[in-house]
Amino acid sequence: MNEILLKIDGKEVKAKEGMTVLEAARSAGISIPTLCHHEKLEPYGACRLCIVEVESRGWTRIVVSCVYPVEKNIIVRTRSEKVDRIRKMILELQLAHAPDSFILQDLAKEYGADRDRFEKEPSFCIHCGLCVRYCAEVKKKNAVGFVDRGIRKEISFIPEIASKECWNCKECFPLCPTEALQAAYVLMEALISPPPSLKREAEK
Amino acid sequence: MPRINSPAELEAFRRNLLSERDPNKTCITLCSGSACHASGSREVAASIQEEIQKQGLNAEVEFRRTGCHGFCERGPIIVIRPEEICYFQIKPEDVPEIVSETIKEKKVIERLLYTDPATNEKIVHESDIPFYKNQGRIVFGSNVSVDPKNIDDYLAIGGYSALAKVLSGMTPDQVLQEVKKANLRGRGGGGFPAGTKWEGSRNAPGDVKYVIVNADEGDPGAYMDRSLLEGNPHSVLEGLTIGAYAIGSHEGYIYVRQEYPLAVENVNIAIQQAEEFGLLGKNILGSGFDFIVKVHRGAGAFVCGESTALMTALEGRAGEPRPKYVRSNVVGLWGRPSVLNNVETWANVPLIINNGADWFTQFGTDTSKGTKIFSLVGKITNTGLVEVPMGTPLRDIIYKIGGGIPGGKKFKAVQTGGPSGGCLPEELLDLPVGFDELTKAGSMMGSGGMIIMDEDTCMVDIARYFLEFLTEESCGKCVPCREGMRQMLKILTNITKGKGKEGDIELLEQLSETAIEAALCALGKSSPNPFLSTLQHFREEYEAHIKEKRCPALSCKELISYYIDPDKCQACMNCLRKCPSEAITGGKRQIHVIDQEKCTKCGTCFEVCPSRFAAAKKISGEPVPPPIPEEARTIVRKSKEK
Numbered sequence: 001m002n003e004i005l006l007k008i009d010g011k012e013v014k015a016k017e018g019m020t021v022l023e024a025a026r027s028a029g030i031s032i033p034t035l036c037h038h039e040k041l042e043p044y045g046a047c048r049l050c051i052v053e054v055e056s057r058g059w060t061r062i063v064v065s066c067v068y069p070v071e072k073n074i075i076v077r078t079r080s081e082k083v084d085r086i087r088k089m090i091l092e093l094q095l096a097h098a099p100d101s102f103i104l105q106d107l108a109k110e111y112g113a114d115r116d117r118f119e120k121e122p123s124f125c126i127h128c129g130l131c132v133r134y135c136a137e138v139k140k141k142n143a144v145g146f147v148d149r150g151i152r153k154e155i156s157f158i159p160e161i162a163s164k165e166c167w168n169c170k171e172c173f174p175l176c177p178t179e180a181l182q183a184a185y186v187l188m189e190a191l192i193s194p195p196p197s198l199k200r201e202a203e204k
Numbered sequence: 205m206p207r208i209n210s211p212a213e214l215e216a217f218r219r220n221l222l223s224e225r226d227p228n229k230t231c232i233t234l235c236s237g238s239a240c241h242a243s244g245s246r247e248v249a250a251s252i253q254e255e256i257q258k259q260g261l262n263a264e265v266e267f268r269r270t271g272c273h274g275f276c277e278r279g280p281i282i283v284i285r286p287e288e289i290c291y292f293q294i295k296p297e298d299v300p301e302i303v304s305e306t307i308k309e310k311k312v313i314e315r316l317l318y319t320d321p322a323t324n325e326k327i328v329h330e331s332d333i334p335f336y337k338n339q340g341r342i343v344f345g346s347n348v349s350v351d352p353k354n355i356d357d358y359l360a361i362g363g364y365s366a367l368a369k370v371l372s373g374m375t376p377d378q379v380l381q382e383v384k385k386a387n388l389r390g391r392g393g394g395g396f397p398a399g400t401k402w403e404g405s406r407n408a409p410g411d412v413k414y415v416i417v418n419a420d421e422g423d424p425g426a427y428m429d430r431s432l433l434e435g436n437p438h439s440v441l442e443g444l445t446i447g448a449y450a451i452g453s454h455e456g457y458i459y460v461r462q463e464y465p466l467a468v469e470n471v472n473i474a475i476q477q478a479e480e481f482g483l484l485g486k487n488i489l490g491s492g493f494d495f496i497v498k499v500h501r502g503a504g505a506f507v508c509g510e511s512t513a514l515m516t517a518l519e520g521r522a523g524e525p526r527p528k529y530v531r532s533n534v535v536g537l538w539g540r541p542s543v544l545n546n547v548e549t550w551a552n553v554p555l556i557i558n559n560g561a562d563w564f565t566q567f568g569t570d571t572s573k574g575t576k577i578f579s580l581v582g583k584i585t586n587t588g589l590v591e592v593p594m595g596t597p598l599r600d601i602i603y604k605i606g607g608g609i610p611g612g613k614k615f616k617a618v619q620t621g622g623p624s625g626g627c628l629p630e631e632l633l634d635l636p637v638g639f640d641e642l643t644k645a646g647s648m649m650g651s652g653g654m655i656i657m658d659e660d661t662c663m664v665d666i667a668r669y670f671l672e673f674l675t676e677e678s679c680g681k682c683v684p685c686r687e688g689m690r691q692m693l694k695i696l697t698n699i700t701k702g703k704g705k706e707g708d709i710e711l712l713e714q715l716s717e718t719a720i721e722a723a724l725c726a727l728g729k730s731s732p733n734p735f736l737s738t739l740q741h742f743r744e745e746y747e748a749h750i751k752e753k754r755c756p757a758l759s760c761k762e763l764i765s766y767y768i769d770p771d772k773c774q775a776c777m778n779c780l781r782k783c784p785s786e787a788i789t790g791g792k793r794q795i796h797v798i799d800q801e802k803c804t805k806c807g808t809c810f811e812v813c814p815s816r817f818a819a820a821k822k823i824s825g826e827p828v829p830p831p832i833p834e835e836a837r838t839i840v841r842k843s844k845e846k
Contacts, residue, residue, distance in 0.1 A: 034665075045527025046682050048722040062721045065528040082721070089718045093687035118691055127680065134440075146468045146522070151507065153680035 021065040021076055022050055032065055033087065033107055034076050035177050036128035041137050043067045044129055049107075053077040062086070084111055092117040094126045098162040098178040101126075113121070116195050124178045125155055131172035142164045144172065144186075157190040165189075207482035209490040211368035213534055218359050225360060230265045230307055231285045232256075233348060236295075237272025237431050238466055240279035244295065245269075251296040255303045257752070265307055268357070270345040270469075271435015274589040275335050278318065283330055283348065290330040291316035321585070321607065335586045338604040340567065343551050344428075344591040347435035352470045355477040362757065364483050366554035367442050371491040374557075379450040380406060383553065388574045392418050392509070392546030392624070393650045394726070395572075395639035398553075401543055404533040406451040408541035413453040415444055416537065416544040419460035419467065420514060422506040423622030426653035428577040428589050429547035433460065433467040436551070437474035441497065443553030445484065448495045451543055456497040458516050462504055472499055505675035506623075509651075510725050511536075511544045513518040513679065524679045525725035532564060546651060548577055560653035568594035572638035576649070582619075582656040586611045592637070599633040602656060613658040616757075617741070621650030623670040623677075624730035626737025629649060646737040648730070662747050662759035663742040668696040670734035678727065685718045685728030691715055692735065701762045703808050704750035754825025760766050761805050764824045770795045770832045772819035776840050779809035779820055795837040799829055 002017040003090060008025050015024035019044060025032050035047035042064045050065045055075040062082070077083070079182055091113035095104055099122065108115055127146075135144050143161040148151055157166065166187055208214050225444060232252060236245050249269055256265050257463050273281050284306055291302065291313070298316060305311045317326040318333050327333050330348075342525075350357040358364070370379055384399030401790045405413055417440060421429040433440060446455050460467055475497050478484040484493045500518055507513045515537045517523035526665030536542025538766065552574060556564045565573045572594040578601065580590050585607030589819040592601060596647035597617055602608065609615050617627040620637075628635065635641055639649045657666065675689045692715050716732030723729045748754045755763040769777070773795045780796050787803040791794035796819075798809065813820035 043527060045724055048683050048724070051722050064528070064722070064724075068529050085714075086718050086722050089688075089714060090683050090722070093683055093691065093718075095688070096691075119694070127683075129681075129687065148680075149507075149522075150678040150680040151675060151686060153666065153686070 004070050004072050005071070006070055006074050006076060009078050014089060015070040019070050021052060021054070021063070021068045021070055024070050025052075025065065025076070025078060032079060033039070033110075034066060035103070035126065036130065037066045038130055038134065038175065041130070041133045044062075044133060047090065047094075047126070047128055051070050051086060051156055053080050053082055053083055078167055087115045089110050096125045101178040103177045123154070126178060127153060128177055130154060130175040130177070134172050138167065139165075139171065141169075157187045157192075159190045162187060162190055169192055207480070209482060211372040213488055214364060214368050214489060216663065217827065218362075218365075219494050220632040221356055221360055228286055231268055231835045232302075232307070233268045233270050233283045233285065234266060235271075235273040235279055235281040235348075236269040237279075237347075237434055238277035238427070238597055238841060239272060239275075239431075239466075240281065241466070243279045243281040243293075248282075248294050248299065250305070251299040255299050259303050259308065261303065261307065264523050268349075268351045270350055271355075272431035272589060273330075273348050273350050274286075274339075274341075274344060274431075274591075275333075275586065276589065277585070277587040278738045288329045288331065290318065290328065290333070292318055294413075296693055312755075323745045335588065335590075335605055335607070338600065339591050340593045342555060342567070342575050343439075343548065344439050344589065346439065347431070350436055350438075351612065352435050352437055353473050355438060355474065355481060357545070358436070362558070363438050363554075364442055366557035368489055369482065370557055371444050371489050371493055376406065376450045378450060379446060379557065382670075383522045384449070386556045386564040387561075387571075388549065388552055388556060388564070388640055388737055389547055389572060391552070391576065391651065393550035393648070396650055398545055398549055401533050401545070402447060402451050404531060405453075405541040405543045408534040410540055412455075413451055414537045414542040415448045415451065415456040416514070416515060416518070417456070417458040417460075417550055418509060418511070418546045419458055419464070419542055420502045420509040421464075421547070421651060422509050422677070424580040425623060425655040426651055428463050428579050428652050430461075430467055432547050432551055432577070433458075433464070433591055434470050437471040438478065439551045440471070440553060441474055441478055441484065443550035444497065445488070445495050446553050446557060447543060447545070447550065449493055451541070453543070454494050454496070456495065456578075457518060457537075458497060458499045459502055459518060460499060462501045468499060468501060468503055471673045475499070494543075505679070506673075507679045507725070507727050508829055510727055513725065514544065515542060522679075525727075527724055531700070537670055538556070539713065539765055548652070551709075564627050569636055569638040569641070571640050572649075576637065576652055578652045578654040579639075580654050580656070582608050582654075583609055583611075583613065583661070584656040590833075594638050595636040597634050597636055598628070600635070601637070601654065606656065607680045609656065609658050611658075613660065616659050616661055617657045617666075619655040619657065619666070620646035620653065620701050622653045623673045624648070624727065624733045625650045625653070626733050627657070627666060627741060628737070629741040631788050632741075646733075646734070646740050658758055659723045660759060660811065661756040662700070662755050663738040663745045664696065664755075665700050665757075667734045668825050671731070671818060674727065674731045676733075678731070682724040682728060685725075685731055686717045686725040688719045688723070688728075689731055692732070696735065699749045700755075700760045702749070702753045702760075704746075704753075706750070708750060709746055712739075740840065742762055752825045756824070758822045760824075764805060764822050765797055765800060765828045766803055766805060766807070766809055767821050767823055767828050768813075769819045769821055770797075770837070772817055773839075774817050774819070776814065776817065778812045778814065782808050782812050784808060790837070793841075795839060797837070798829045 004015045013028040032050045034050045036044045045064050045067045051064045054063045068131045086113040096118040136142050143165045144157045147156045248586040280294050282291045282480045388398045389395040450454040505523045508517045513523045590605050619627045642649050671693045675693050678685050680686045719732050786805045787799045
C-alpha cells in the first residue's frame, strides 16, 4: 500500500492509499464531527456533518470527509467559516426532529446552533441509518429498514424478522444518536401487533 | 428473416428493400405517439384501415403508424405522401372523406389544413408550417417516416449504416475520437462531454463494462426522450451499440420508466428485431463483436434519473444516490466501468458517425454543438416537441416556432431545465440556448423541458411548486436535501399564504447554500434553483408577498379577493347564477355584491363577467371596498326612465 502525504489543519499527515480523509484525520488525532459514520460500516455520507474544505491544485471545495479518498498533497481544513456555517445549519435542521438528543446538543453548543431555529417536528429519528446498516452489514439480519422516501422516510422493524431476532440482540439501540427512543418505540409497536401468521406460530 | 452477416449484406438488403418500395406510392402516415393516442389516434388508425379496405385501395395505399411528429397541440396528425399533404386534429369521421377525396381524387380538404394564425392562410405542406419550418430536426425528424415497430422502415432511411461503418472500418479509438471531436455533450442535464465520459470507461481497468440508456425522464412536462424512444427506438439502439463498441462493452441496459408503456413495448420489439437481423447479439454483422441489450423498467422515482441512483436501482436496490467521489464511468454498475447517457445523446451518435464530427459541429455555439430537442409546454400556442440548433435564441423558439402566448396575454418567464432548472425573464429572451449560456443566466439546459409562463403566473408560487415536486421526489438520504427542502417548502408556502416574515429570504438563501455545498447528489445540489433563479429575476415579487401581503400576478389564493365594481355591474346575473358557493347577492337590476365570508376565491365570477362590463375584479394587497348600501343597489336604466 502506498503511503500518501497530505496536510490537515496545517499538520502533515501520513495516510494509506484508499483511506478516507476522515480516517486520516482521526488517525492523526484530529477530530471531525460525524453522525452517520461507524467504523464497522460502509461509509454512508448522509448526515453531511463531516464536510471539510479540500484544496487541491489551487482549487478549494467542500467535500464529505467520510467518503472522500485521501490524495497526495491535498490541503484539508476541517474548520472554516463556511464549514462551520453549514454544520450549524445541518445541526439546526436535525434539532427540529430530535431536540433532546445529547449528541446534537453538545454539537449545537460547539457550533452555536440554535435549537429552536426551525419549528419542532419531533420524530426522534434523524435518518443516520446506523441501526439499519448495522443490522444489515454486521448482523446480516435486515430486521430494520427504511420505508418510504424523502420527508416521509422512516425506520421500521420488519415484524417477521424482528420478532425472531431482536429480543436477544438490541445491539442497534446504543448506536442511535437520539438514544434509541424511536428504535425502541418502533420495535415495540411492531411486536405488540404481530401479523396473525406469526401469532399462530408463537402459540405452537 | 435471415440474419445479416456482413456490412455488404446489410447494404444489399437495404437496396432490395428500397427497390421494392415505390417512392411515388401513396402513403398515409399517422402520428401514433403517446400524445396523439390521448387525442384519439388509435380510433383514427382503425378507421383508416377500415376505409382503405372498404374503398378497395389495399394495393395502392400504404398506411404507416409513426412515432410523434412533435406538433402535439394539433394531433392526431396525418401526412399523406408523396404530396406531403398535412391534416391536423383528425377525427375518425374525417377519414372516409380523406380517403375518397385526397387519396382517390387528389383533392385537398381545406377544413383539415393548418391555418396560419398570423396570415390566416391555409397551409398544405408540413414543411411550410412555421412550427416545423423554423426547426432543425436532425435527430427527431426521422420519427415522421418510421413505423417504430418495423425495422425495415429504419433500414430504409439508412438505419444501422453507422454501425456497419464502425464495425467494418473504424477502431474503437477512432469512434471515440470522432465523438470527442464532435463535442457531443450529454443531453440529459449535466452536459458532460460524452466522448470524455466514454474515454474514461474505455481506459478504466476491467473486462466487464456496461453502457446504459437513461430513459428515466421525469421532469414535469418533458417528453422528448419518451417520444424518441417510442418513435425511433432503433436510432437509440444503434447509438448504444456504437458506444459499446467504442468502450469495449458487451452488455447494455435501457432504464426506462414504467410509466412509458409504449416506449417499453417499442424498444422491446426493436431489440427483438435487431437480434433477428444480427444487428444485436453475437457476432454483429459478422464482425466478431458481441453486444446484448436488456430493458429495465424503473419504478417511478424521479431521483433514479440521477446516474448513481439509477445504477443502484438497476442493481435491484432502493434507488438512492451513492456518496462516492469516484465517477461511475470508472466504478459504476456492479462496481464496473459504466457509461450512462441519455436517450437523445445516444440517438445523436449514429448521425455523428455517418456525417462526421465536422458536419455535427456546424450546428450550435462554441461550446454546445448539434441540436437540442425541447418540450415546449405551458402558456404557449403551439405545444409540442421542437428541435433546434444549439444557439437558437429563446425568443425564436417561443415566438417563431411556439407561436407566442395564447389569449393575448403577456409573456412573463420561461422555465428551462426541469424542476431544478430556473426561470428566465423577458430581458433574457435573446439568450441563445446552450449549456453554458443557460447556466450563466441562472437556469440550466437540463433534459430540455421548457415551460412558458404568462403574466398570470406568480413566480413565488412557481418556486413553491417546483420545491414541492422536488421534496416529494427527494430520496431522503442526506440532510441538506431532505431537511433543507422540508424547511424551504414550508417557508415558501407561508409566503404564498401571506404569512411571510422579514428574514425569510435570507433564511432561504442560507438553506440554499447548505444544499448547494453539502447535498449528496445533483438533485439535492440543484434543489434550490427554482428559488434562487426566481429570486434573482423576480425579487420584487417576493418582497411584495412578504412586506405588502400582495401577489402581483394576482394568483396566490390567500392574497387575493374578488370584488364586483358597483359602478360597472349591470346586474346581468351571470356571476350570481354560476357562483358555486352562493356568495353573490343581488338580483334583476340589483347590483351584485360578493359576500367575502362565503367566497372561496374560485374565480368563476371573474371568468363569467362579460368583458364589456368587466365588473368582477381581482385585487391583492388592498382591502376590499365595503359593499355599497342596499338602498343604492338598484340600477335605474336611462332608457327606461323616459
